[in-house]
Amino acid sequence: MVRTDEGTWPADHRKDDKMTVTTKTMLVIASEASVSETIGRTLAAEPGVRVDTQSSTLAGMNGRAVKAMADYDVVLFQTSPDDQADLSAIRELVAHRRSGTKLVALADGNISLTQARALANAGVDEVLPLPTATGDVDRQVAQLGRRPSTVGNRTGRIIAVAQARGGAGSTTVAVNLADQLASGAGLSRRDPRPKVAIVDFDLQFGTIGSFLDLGEQDTLMQLALDGTIPDANFLEQSMAVTSNGLSVLAAPSKFAPLDSLRSDQVAAILDTLRQTQDYVIVDLPRALVSWIEPIVARADEFMIVTDISVSSIRHCRRLIDFFTQDNPAISVEIIVNRQRRPLLQSQLQREAAKVLGRRLDHWLPHDPQSAAAASDRGQPLSRAAPRSSLGKAMTQLAKSTRSGLAARIQQPTE
Ligand SMILES: Nc1ncnc2c1ncn2[C@@H]1O[C@H](COP(=O)(O)OP(=O)(O)OP(=O)(O)O)[C@@H](O)[C@H]1O
Ligand SMILES: [Mg+2]
Known part of the structure; x- marks a missing residue:
């Protein structure tokens, strides 16, 4: 079991039944506390969004934790695209994700096109730059919380x-x-x-x-x-x-x-x-x-x-x-x-x-x-x-x- 700010994890998101108000569940994985704090704060302000944060790298999370991530609607993770261990962790996550789980990589703003493509090839849906002091990224991240989930509203x-x-x-x-x-x-x-x-x-x-x-x-x-x-x-x-x-x-x-x-x-x-x-x-x-x-x-x-x-x-x-x-x-x-x-x-x-x-x-x-x-x-x-x-x-x-x-x-x- 991995601990998060919200307690023991993974929580059972399937219990978000269709009869309740739709909640978008998001997980932020970042090795730097400042990154997860900024993003966590931005998303937590969005109505109907539930955010868990995890201080780790993607590769640093064990296999079981990676599988459990598939229960989130959006998983944002900080990554350095040259890191081969991260790329294989992404592939592992892609293999286990629910078809509606969106994967968003947070990478250094200087990321090259080749590196961005490597992330996309590994199965990442979107690449966003890491948050900066200007707050630009906050707006993009907040958008993620507002977009309707692509997952059907049944939870059979x-x-x-x-x-x-x-x-x-x-x-x-x-x-x-x-x-x-x-x-x-x-x-x-x-x-x-x-x-x-x-x-x-x-x-x-x-x-x-x-x-x-x-x-x-x-x-x-x-x-x-x-x-x-x-x-x-x-x-x-x-x-x-x-x-x-x-x-x-x-x-x-x-x-x-x-x-x-x-x-x-x-x-x-x-x-x-x-x-x-x-x-x-x-x-x-x-x-x-x-x-x-x-x-x-x-x-x-x-x-x-x-x-x-x-x-x-x-x-x-x-x-x-x-x-x-x-x-x-x-x-x-x-x-x-x-x-x-x-x-x-x-x-x-x-x-x-x-x-x-x-x-x-x-x-x-x-x-x-x-x-x-x-x-x-x-x-x-x-x-x-x-x-x-x-x-x-x-x-x-x-x-x-x-x-x-x-x-x-x-x-x-x-
Ligand atoms: N309550 C019952 N009374 C009488 N016959 C039954 C009953 N339940 C099942 N059967 C019959 O027993 C046979 C085996 O049932 P079934 O195929 O459902 O078992 P199974 O556990 O799926 O078997 P398998 O190991 O072949 O998968 C079938 O011919 C079925 O019609
Ligand atoms: Mg049978």
Whole structure:
């Protein structure tokens, strides 16, 4: 953790919900205290701007801090453009930034054109001279605070669904949760329908496309082959949309090596989607590959689908430890599948809850007939078997997920 003038950092800027007054978050990184003080003071005077300052060089900040910067709308940093360490730190920052994060370099006024170009090539959006006594730069900096943020005004919640063993039912949960949220489960008829996307990151074994009877979709394969960073247009054009408005990014139909996606591509997919969607549901891969890290870092909630067997509960525990290692307060919900909610919990169920350190609040009944009807027709349960016990349990799960996330937004836990 890095300390800033405002306390422990990084703060969770995602909690700036769309219902609150839009706040522009800016970070100033400068090795000279006078630079960060002048700029911090100028920006702090702008309404709707929140400024953090950091006394350091960009290269002097550790990798984790660099990644956390991606949560700011604007990052201004003092740099000397000949410094190779700074240039590689800029590239690292560019690789992890949210597509709307603006990078502004503050350099000596004598900077040459070649040096300015080197900064631009590394991914810097704007170069400003360091503040001078005349106050010229202050005006330019103040302008940065006034310009509207390029980031969309949605801050979608990311829900990552994992499984305690193969076949536990995680794709069934992910697909039907997404479908129910998109249909407005728990909302009144007059409320606008939320925008929902589902992403199948189970790259090699993903089945979301067949759960929803979609044609072959090779967007993730194309990204894996090209190595490009997707933007909002590319994603919008590539995603299939179901009849109730759910956007789907399916797994490749051909075999893709697990390491063929990179962390920065996965980060860009999620960051782009959460700017345009209210909920982004992610079906996690079985293997804990390296590019799972940006998903874990961004998720607002994890769901683990399990049964109550000793081996599944042990694996569940390991997953909880993994998901919570950097953020102990993050919500991890346990979904017990193929078992009706018991009136009185058995000894085994109580022990499972104790091992997991969580209440077993969500139960989905064993309902092979409805599950088979849904998969035979390639439809969500809301269409294939809406009145079934499994269909109703899914509606209930979506309602409690929606209200749980909304409650956490109103009462953020730091
Ligand atoms: N509650 C349930 N009752 C009956 N059948 C179910 C239930 N939940 C899931 N199934 C069925 O179990 C099978 C596996 O479910 P699903 O594909 O969702 O699991 P998964 O955890 O994603 O598996 P994988 O390891 O293949 O990714 C599917 O055929 C599904 O229809
Ligand atoms: Mg699956």
